[in-house]
């Protein structure tokens with residue numbers, strides 16, 4: 001009986017996921033970041049007794065999608081029976097079966113498909129490399145280019161040590177964390193690919209120049225993210241309001257999930273998303289009965305069940321400018337969003353003027369004339385961390401646009417076309433729900449006109 005119930009709910013879940021896949025197919029190609037990808041370089045720097053030493057570098061070229069804690073996990077499958085003698089700046093999660101390796105030295109990992117993770121900050125200097133040891137966190141390129149690169153050194157054994165005997169690893173995978181990235185196959189690329197204006201890569205190229213005859217440069221074709229692939233339901237939604245209408249247009253119902261009926265219940269071992277009553281002054285975070293771990297992503301109960309809500313309030317209409325108040329609210333009681341970012345698309349971003357208390361950068365993937373979107377993120381040490389749900393769980397800004405010729409408060413023009421939070425699409429209200437101008441703004445004029453006409457006719461009739 002229980003089993004069939006499980007089967008049914010699994011079926012329902014699969015159906016739901018399938019629907020989401022359909023719904024989010026368009027997201028795989030992101031028009032605001034058309035070339036967004038993570039590229040991995042595997043540079044053989046030196047031959048060793050039975051293999052080589054390589055520097056592996058991850059470049060996050062994605063403009064606004066970062067890899068958050070607990071960080072990236074890079075995996076591959078060795079083409080032969082290679083082993084990892086040693087690593088600096090990262091580590092394999094599994095040592096695998098090294099029993100067949102003789103000779104006294106114990107390899108770092110003999111797993112046929114090793115999984116590599118970054119080290120945590122503060123490891124001894126001898127275990128560090130340039131761009132390592134940030135716990136796997138990789139910033140988005142547009143937000144913080146200096147922290148969008150990670151690298152580690154790997155000493156490979158049993159691979160052969162000539163450029164013809166070495167075979168590139170296969171089936172690269174990247175978790176960021178969790179699914180979402182698809183990597184294409186690695187290819188050997190000519191050394192000249194390394195000569196780029198990028199400072200870091202120039203350094204590498206210089207090193208390679210010294211060991212030219214040893215160089216086997218491989219460039220993995222990039223790993224590309226898709227929300228479809230991640231099979232992720234939306235995780236944020238948008239609500240609207242405007243100074244000219246007291247109605248607040250809320251996030252759509254069930255935008256991310258539907259509220260479950262049991263609120264504030266000590267959670268059994270279930271994956272159902274339960275939620276916590278916001279009015280409960282002492283909410284008890286449910287814990288799993290078997291593991292004692294606090295349920296992840298515990299949310300306040302809302303009709304949309306989105307962990308993050310973005311509110312766009314059209315606040316002031318000046319002579320030449322207009323002003324929007326942005327509020328990002330975290331309703332997840334068990335999660336802080338460090339390095340959060342938000343993308344907004346609106347035609348008036350071409351004439352965007354200023355953001356107060358948020359950092360800001362125009363996004364113009366198709367040249368300056370197309371910048372109708374902007375990336376926002378927190379000011380370091382001030383609001384770059386969106387705190388867990390509760391009184392401090394929000395960040396706010398006001399943004400100022402210079403009116404362009406299209407400006408109007410009518411027909412919801414002042415509301416954004418797209419909003420993304422940490423690179424994922426947010427669910428917007430239906431267009432017919434946007435706060436509308438009070439009909440009263442037109443009626444008086446019509447009223448006066450009608451009155452005038454009546455008066456004129458009355459006068460004409462009298463005369």
Ligand SMILES: *[C@@H]1O[C@H](CO)[C@@H](O)[C@H](O)[C@H]1NC(C)=O
Nearest residue numbers: 034035036037038039061222
């Ligand atoms: C990956 O990103 C880099 C930097 O934006 C770009 O030059 C390259 O063409 C991208 N690759 C793909 C396949 O989009």
Ligand SMILES: *[C@@H]1O[C@H](CO)[C@@H](O)[C@H](O)[C@H]1NC(C)=O
Nearest residue numbers: 162163164213214215216217
């Ligand atoms: C391999 O190395 C030799 C010299 O060590 C060089 O002549 C040859 O071009 C290299 N081949 C490739 C594919 O890099």
Ligand SMILES: *[C@@H]1O[C@H](CO)[C@@H](O)[C@H](O)[C@H]1NC(C)=O
Nearest residue numbers: 254257258259260261262263
């Ligand atoms: C939720 O609970 C209320 C009252 O306990 C009940 O009236 C309602 O039908 C329930 N809804 C669902 C979907 O189970």
Ligand SMILES: *[C@@H]1O[C@H](CO)[C@@H](O)[C@H](O)[C@H]1NC(C)=O
Nearest residue numbers: 333334335336337385387388
């Ligand atoms: C969020 O950050 C605050 C302050 O750094 C910390 O006290 C809190 O435990 C963090 N919450 C979670 C869920 O990590």
Ligand SMILES: *[C@@H]1O[C@H](CO)[C@@H](O)[C@H](O)[C@H]1NC(C)=O
Nearest residue numbers: 349350351352362364368371
């Ligand atoms: C549009 O992009 C260009 C080039 O990045 C930038 O100079 C300009 O300030 C942007 N316009 C606005 C309004 O942000």
Ligand SMILES: *[C@@H]1O[C@H](CO)[C@@H](O)[C@H](O)[C@H]1NC(C)=O
Nearest residue numbers: 350351368369402403404405
């Ligand atoms: C708005 O931006 C467009 C394109 O950048 C420019 O041609 C126009 O003059 C700007 N309008 C105002 C009022 O600044």
Ligand SMILES: *[C@@H]1O[C@H](CO)[C@@H](O)[C@H](O)[C@H]1NC(C)=O
Nearest residue numbers: 245247433434435436438439
């Ligand atoms: C405010 O906007 C809502 C939604 O469009 C609309 O139904 C309502 O009539 C508006 N209120 C006023 C006072 O115009």
